[in-house]
Amino acid sequence: MSRKVGIVGVGQSAFVRTYPGSIRELVFESFREAMKDSGIARTDIDATVVCSAPEYDKQRSPAGVIAEYLGLNPQPTFYAETLCSSSSTGLRLAYSLVASGLHDVVMVIGFQIMSQLTSVESQERMGRGADILWESPFGTMMPAYYAMHARAHMAKYGTTPEDLALIRVKAATYGQLNPLAVYRKPVTLDQIMDPSSFLGAPVAVPLRGGDCCANADGSSCLIVASEEKARALAKKPVWIKGIGAASAPVNLAGRDRLYGLAAAEEAARQAYKMAGITAADIDVAEVHDCFTIAELMAYENLGFAKPGEGRELIRSKETYKEGRIPVNVDGGLLSKGHPIGATGGSQVRTIVLQLRGEAGEIQVKDPVFGLVHNIGGVGLYGNVTILGLE
Amino acid sequence: MSRKVGIVGVGQSAFVRTYPGSIRELVFESFREAMKDSGIARTDIDATVVCSAPEYDKQRSPAGVIAEYLGLNPQPTFYAETLCSSSSTGLRLAYSLVASGLHDVVMVIGFQIMSQLTSVESQERMGRGADILWESPFGTMMPAYYAMHARAHMAKYGTTPEDLALIRVKAATYGQLNPLAVYRKPVTLDQIMDPSSFLGAPVAVPLRGGDCCANADGSSCLIVASEEKARALAKKPVWIKGIGAASAPVNLAGRDRLYGLAAAEEAARQAYKMAGITAADIDVAEVHDCFTIAELMAYENLGFAKPGEGRELIRSKETYKEGRIPVNVDGGLLSKGHPIGATGGSQVRTIVLQLRGEAGEIQVKDPVFGLVHNIGGVGLYGNVTILGLE
Amino acid sequence: MAKNELDTRFTEFGTVSFAAVTRVNDFIGHLENGKLMGTRCVKCGKTFFPPRAQCCECLSAEIEWFEVAGEGKLVGYSTLQYAPTGFTEEVPYTIALVDYGDYKVFGRIDASVPEADLAVGMTLKAAVSRTSNGRLTYVFKRA
Amino acid sequence: MAKNELDTRFTEFGTVSFAAVTRVNDFIGHLENGKLMGTRCVKCGKTFFPPRAQCCECLSAEIEWFEVAGEGKLVGYSTLQYAPTGFTEEVPYTIALVDYGDYKVFGRIDASVPEADLAVGMTLKAAVSRTSNGRLTYVFKRA
């Protein structure tokens, strides 16, 4: 029906606690890598999508200052946002801008600098990320929302805190290998199960420190192109085979269940349908593990495990690199850190490198299809993207 | 090449100084009108694009709460922003989402509530809309930037303050007829030329009160659809014939001229090319008259007048309803007010009503092509959309 | 309506207020009268909690209030050991979702219910209450 | 780098500061030494004002500083009768764009130049200065 769209360049900055520069300078780091990766000229870029979670730094309308800094005028640029899945939304828009014929090459920039706000300013903004009328006045936080999901999952399926801890142990196994990750230390099950340790201390019961990813500063950059351009530009283009998106009510009062994310499930359904494949065809995946429970729910929402059997997958190590369906073998958000707007782009970059066979120490064997699962808010915005070779 | 895309429903709230409700409730007002206008069912809407200028109200990530309120889950929703042209950007994205085949029906919501911030909060945010590193520290404001353009235009072409005042007089002529406008009083040339009057008092020399539009609260809603759906749904679909977008450096230091907006000119070039027509084919236009000088520059950037001859167009009243090229005969931003994110959608609504022959008192005779010119920032984001019958 | 005539009762809701104005400000009046209320569309009968001023189902803006009464079932909950700015003095507290059948209600568990007594599926009832800083809210108590 | 080690000199720039950290913080050091400076890419020679730490032309991050010297031409200007929060005590003041050929500079006209003396096309020169509240800035003066 519409034009085939490929990814021809990927880049990511180091994810760090505190980037010593402005957003435009941080974005440049991943821009440079993506430009060098693609080998294209700046003037080949027809449009730029700039993605972040809003209000974590002080520059309003960042698309303008970033396009200027990267020398991307007079090409159009705009800002797109779905909280933590902003750059997956950006990729979907880039896909549509190319598939529609409006553009041939579109760049997707994701970024976040949270370190320049004071902790109080940052918390105040997080409060206003929920529904400011009906949720924020209760003193809600992301860990607590996900903890409610963990509680519901445990009640329905018998999932245990140990199961969740095993996901963090896996993340740390690979995070140690990722030079761009913010957290590169090993983590043991004992550490997370010990309430007196930093990793075991309760944050929002039943989630502990080790169940939560850390804030970070970082940027990511993707370059997508029409089939014709992709074949001309890229040694080994990676194709967007399926790209699904869905939403759920912000307020949990509008949800029909807490033991899974309906928006993720719906986005996956769309992506599989568009790609013409099933979960069994996925060779490597990046899922949105902002909290350990989020990865566990992803296993089930994406069809890697049947409902309630996600814990079997991690217990049997089937989501390790050598397993049936390797998940987050770059360390995931739990190890890389979560520079909100940059996260989706970083996930896509990992899958692109895997499909090209350029993933180094974490390379899985001959993958053909890879999947990215990127969630905004608490299952508010669900995005699933399937990439493939041919 | 790609699928034809039509507009099948339009809605706008009244533009008011202070809306006595939340953003979701304000958005509902235009949503209801667009739904009734289109006659479609809520479940026909495949995706929603939510547009505003950032940080003028306290709800972060508004797409989520608005989609929930309108009952638009589980369909995808996201936020798009280019300051004052956000809803034109939203329309362009809706076009691409439909033309690419990802969706059949997409809704574009634009809104702004500025009245719930204190004046100090609002000014602080306006300051941060410019480049916070290299412009904001000098104490810049929108009227002053546009005044710099007015000064440059006057120096290059001999344009006078009277010429600018004539544009406000025209706006007020039609604003009186618009029940949704915030400013509905007549304005005379004498008032603007009298420095002791409110309308004549200098704001940023050479611009006076009468040269500036007012803030407002308001919302707009557009429903776009694929050709198949549009023909099935709409009595008289209006088609998106051309849709151009461009950017310019934020900092004026990066611009090659101040007597016109390069991004508007480039966006117009793209839109005319895509539509296969020229400026002479346009029968009615809505241009971004946030300041009188902006409308004058638009005449020239859009090709309605040769460079430097914009003032002839207004002096000869050729942009009045009976003239050669009627511009802003709904009162424009100068009379309607400028609820930033809602403005582009309101402009598109006016042109759609004109093309359908439903514009009432301001109906121009048998228009075939209409144009919308919507600018974000000070010529930072340029958007030109051409609509037509068949 | 001039700015100073705005009905800003909503600022009285919750430990910290983030929003001043909605078209369902009467929610606050009902809380003051000891009632937790949602809205129902007069035209199509759809119920809304949190309350809404307009109905997305049938596009009507004519709503009536109903009381959140009877018992609901606990769907999920979590006790916070850290809290956002403005809430830190209340830690620990427990947020929860309770299912009333036709609608669900998100809020806090009353401090009178120990965390150890909570279990998914148990019955609870909502009651109007005051926050630790004396402002209007509602909580879930033992049914 | 820990948060408290951040180079936040940029907060010293302008009447009101909106941003603390950039990779061209040395701009402030140069202002302190009385010099208004931009950057030039060592690899490809492109000049940047405002200064940049990285070159979008050739992707290099190796830059050197150059002084904004000589005369420029006034491209456009406006005198503000109203001002944003934090600047109201300085009203009226005039913002302007000045063209140096290879680059342009945006800033303020020095208060010593009356508005009536200004005209598009006239020559001006930039000079380091202090704001009315004693902070670092630069202004355009008669050439």
Ligand SMILES: [Zn+2]
């Ligand atoms: Zn109803």
Ligand SMILES: [Zn+2]
């Ligand atoms: Zn260079």
